[in-house]
Amino acid sequence: MADHTLDVTIVTPDGSVYDKKNATMIVLKTTGGDIGVMANHVPVVAGLKIDAVKVKFEDGEDQVAVNGGFVEFSNNLATIVADSAELPEDIDVQRAQSAKERAEEHIAHAKEVSDKDELARAEVALRRALNRLSLTEK
The missing domain is CATH 1.20.5 (Single alpha-helices involved in coiled-coils or other helix-helix interfaces)
Known part of the structure; x- marks a missing residue:
């Protein structure tokens, strides 16, 4: 199953905000449009718009408010470097x-x-x- 999942990390200048493994998909609003990234996707680097990042799992979904930045995806790791980011509960x-x-x-x-x-x-x-x-x- 591990080869059908991806890991997602979101960092800001203040430190790590989100770090989860075994996601099935990540949905992002980039400066070039909306994208969904699944495991084994080709490498991607894209600027992000102000929007929620959706991280999907087999049993649910997490959302993180991200205010700009960029995403880099390769080797089943999505790293988001954001100006700021917050989990709903925060x-x-x-x-x-x-x-x-x-x-x-x-x-x-x-x-x-x-x-x-x-x-x-x-x-x-x-x-x-x-x-x-x-x-x-x-």
């Missing part, structure tokens, strides 16, 4: 909700004053907050 819902509200306020302000840089930063902050909140809504 997400502070109140803090994520506050971040969402602040980002929405910044977006409104940036549109009022036509500040493209502020708008871009606020849109990224909003995507991050929504990504985190989406994993807590089960």
Whole structure:
């Protein structure tokens, strides 16, 4: 069975966030589109968008909120190096909700004053907050 599974590791500048063996598939939103990687897939390196990474097992699925970074897959090991990443049980819902509200306020302000840089930063902050909140809504 081991040759039909893959190992998944997610690291951030703060350290390891996720490390599991025997996954059957990993589903990622890359800058080039959505991909699913199974054991024995050809090597891949891809940039990641802000989204949930889904790690599938025979008996279920884990999800991790990943905020950018990249994935490297080879020899049945998927290594994700992310700007930040959180497991659903580690997400502070109140803090994520506050971040969402602040980002929405910044977006409104940036549109009022036509500040493209502020708008871009606020849109990224909003995507991050929504990504985190989406994993807590089960």
